[in-house]
Amino acid sequence: DGGITQSPKYLFRKEGQNVTLSCEQNLNHDAMYWYRQDPGQGLRLIYYSQIVNDFQKGDIAEGYSVSREKKESFPLTVTSAQKNPTAFYLCASSIRGQFRSYEQYFGPGTRLTVT
Amino acid sequence: QKEVEQNSGPLSVPEGAIASLNCTYSDRGSQSFFWYRQYSGKSPELIMFIYSNGDKEDGRFTAQLNKASQYVSLLIRDSQPSDSATYLCAVRTHNTDKLIFGTGTRLQVFP
Secondary structure (H helix, E strand, O other): OOOEEEEEEEEEEOOOOOEEEEEEEOOOEEEEEEEEOOOOOOOEEEEEEEEEOEEEEEOOOOEEEEOOOOOOOOOOOEEOOOOOOOOEEEEEOEEOOOOOEEEOOOOEEEEEEEE | OOOOEEOOOOEEEOOOOOOOOOOOOOOOOOOEEEEEEEOOOOEEEEEEEEEEEEEEOOOOEEEEEOOOOOOEEEEOOOOOOHHHHEEEEEEEOOOOOEEOOOEEEEEEEEE
16 A cells, blocks of 8 residues: 555654654655644644655754655654644655655654653 | 634534635735535545636535635535534635635534
């Protein structure tokens, strides 16, 4: 089955610890995205990558880091510098054409709680 | 002014009725428009997308786009209790790969 997987589904960490969230897709999509969602708010873009070995900051990149060493994988690290890391983290991917990006599809998400 | 605005709701409709969800956007250069359905505790699921002015129908769903007035709507015909969810509007602006999301409208369909 083709799709996007995120692991783990729930993650608990102590304040001050870095944590890495996994995102893998087997859809052969070029572009991948990380969003966070807080209660009552829309999705906010953290980082995105259009091709392997390249990525761009989104609207709220501070305190986060990413890598894109393989087309299938786009892990997100939440560092201790992120002031309010508790949130629902969503990974998405899309095909990228020459002039446009196509529809984004989401993984199941990781709910991170930092205490 | 927010870039993508939606009424947070809840919008309550009886089973079998038409639910009408609306979204306005501020960037006139916006090119692509998406509707996602999100059940509580789950990730968003893409249900409709539209690129051209007019209507696009898919089963019980119709997306309507009016670029001159800068709004996009989603109609759900024959609403079912299983349609109860939050509906997110997303807009892709000119020459970017990024989507801007609204905060969503919560729909409640009661039997």
